[in-house]
Amino acid sequence: MDPERFLFVSADAALITDLAWQIHREGHEVKYYVESESDREIGDGFVPKTDDWRAEVEWADVIIFDDIWVGDDVGTGRIAEELRERGKAVVGGTPNTDRLEADRGYAMEILETHGVTTIEHHIFHDFDAGIQHVQENPAPYVIKPLGEVQNVKRLLYVGNEDDGSDVVDVLRAYKKAWGHRMKGFQLQRKVEGVEVAICGFFDGERFVDQVNFNFEHKKLFPGNIGPSTGEMGTSMFWAGQNKLFKETLGKLEGWLAKEGYVGSIDLNCIVNAEGIYPLEFTPRFGYPTIALQEESIESSTGQFFYDLARGNDPRVAVHNGYQIAVRVVLPPFPFDDAKTYDENSRNAAVVFEADDREGIHLEDTKRVDGQWRVAGESGMPLVVTGKGETMQRAREQAYERVDRIVIPNLYYRDDIGERWIDGDGDRLQAWGYLGPSGSYSSVCN
Template identity: 85%
Template sequence: MGSRHFLFISADAALITDLAWHVHSEGHDVKYYIEAESDQEIGDGFVPKTDDWKADVEWADVIIFDDIWVGSDIGTGELAQELREQGHAVVGGTPNTDHLEEDRGYAMEILEAHGVNTVEHHVFHDFDAGITHVQEHPNPYVIKPLGEVQNVKRLLYVGNEDDGSDVIDVLKAYKKAWGHRMKGFQLQRKVEGVEVAICGFFDGEQFIDQVNFNFEHKKLFPGNIGPSTGEMGTSMFWAGRNKLFEETLGKLEDWLAAEGYVGSIDLNCIVNETGIYPLEFTPRFGYPTIALQEESFESPTGQFFFDLAHGADPDLTVHRGYQIAVRIVLPPFPFDDEKAYDENSRNAAVVFETDSRDGIHIEDAKHVDGQWRVAGENGMPLVVTGKGETMQDAREQAYERVDTIVIPNCYYRDDIGERWIAGDGDRLQSWGYLGPAER
């Protein structure tokens, strides 16, 4: 494939910088639009920018949206749908698929309507009603905020007490602190097992054959403790349409085709010996999942997304071993503290001890006068990846690369991938979820 024109759109925060940089490095013409003023320096020196994406629609061969949000509201699905109706090739959602992430109750309704088992769940728009439910039905629950505030990841709370007393205490605290912003919340019965996300790429009509299985590490500190973050790292592998896929995303194939969805869609689940229990959708790219997926592509990334957007049955070749990604962060991540950020992180230099940039992916970074520097206000400059025949091989490569990077005050988790080695992989295998699906 010759050079194509790719228009990347961040209608809110800048998230897709690395994919834009990667496609640009393959020789394609790229323009990148960032709406959030605080993020507009992200990607400078790495990716050509535009300040008016609508003026570049006719220029683009492919238009790629990075998220569902337009400011504080969902809306990129509506934009993507309108552009498709005008004849443009778009990677992005629809109003209904945006709704899967924004409204967890709706997501469960869609799953149930298509024969996917779900865990017990209840949506509340009143804190007192949720508290009463837990008092009357004592169990451990997970609190999942609805709407825009769910992006404040530390508000997700996983209960520990069998009688739900800690969930009641947290709901009372949220009522006081966040009642003015939370449009509602879902209470989901806590299920023990292995947490795994099934991720497929959909071309508007069907899923491609390669299915991605990834394991998120959301807590800030090693050992899965501390505050929840968007993500501190990911481990993954690729496989075919096995039982995990066929009993979850596979059952939604016709629905997604009717929607005309194009792009990545991820369903996070808890799996144990008794069944598969979906938790939540990510009907868009995951971060830093997409950076790790890029690293595992063994065929051209630009060609893949061009074919995906045009419904041209993409032929994707991927690394067949294991992969991990480590997010490197800076103070005050995952919290907001402008003074701490100014003192410790703003415009900080990123120093490499080797000439190699293999496995290095950018998030909140810029390239100025030959120097990589931290950009934006979030304190997430880099993702470092590794791959290998085993999960341990992937870990060793990734952390060897991390050791060659110097950013004052940075921190990261050093245990990404260990859960798989410690037994998650064996459990999934013994429960029969990783082999070929029965047809």
């Protein structure tokens, strides 16, 4: 395709650097705007920047928003909608699709209205009312904060006690420590099964045929223990519009078309022999999911997003197998501690033991005089990916690449993808959710 002009907008934190870099490397013109002052240096030396994204709107052929947040408020969907009304091609949401993430109760209403089965859930704006509900209806629950504090990932709590006593204790602790900021929360009945996210790309009218199925690893340490993080790694594969898709995102196709939504939309679910139970939406790119999706796209990434934004029957060729992403992090991730970051991570050099950069994706990174350095303040410099005909081969490639990276004090999870090998894949197939063997790679080891 001829070179096109892409404007990337991070209206809060810098998240979309890697996609901007990928499309820039394909020969397209790119400008990248970062609102957050602490993140402004992220991507320097990799992609051209702009200090005023609104001044570049008429220049751009495609405008891409990376998240729903504008600072502390939800708002990119409204901006994207206004730009589309002006005739611009935009990858981004709408006010209502933003609300799917910001308002969990609304998200469940939308699912139920369109015939999707949901887990028992209740919204509370008072801690004592939530505590009383658990005491009167003893069971394991998941606590999910609402609004701005839902970005503090360690506040999500998955209960373990059958009588809900641990959930009561956590709610009491949150009331004291977070009552001034946590304006509400959802209590969701805990369901056992395989956790899988169904991710589709929507072009304003319909879903792209290829569907992405990914498995998040949110806890900090191997074995899925420790504090919750945004994400420590992801495993995935692509398939057709199988039962998992048709019974979830597929039922929302008409609603999304009315909204005029354009972009990636992800629905995280718990699946077991009895059914599919949605947990939460990500009506935007996932991180580091998008980096792994880029790695698995074998056709032109720029062409795909250009056609997606313009509704030009977007087609995408993807790797027929499995893919793994490992997030490489530094102290104090996932916590905020300026002194620890300054002493251990700020401006640290990223050294590669080989010239090959295959599978290396940017997060909080900049390039100064040809040298890669850690940027920003979050301690998430890189995502490292691998792919293969089996999940095990994808794991081997990813971790071989991680082993060739030298950054003092780096750490990562070494078990990404093991859940699939240890039985998740077999269970999903046995329960009949993955369709015929031709719809996904059937070799699990």
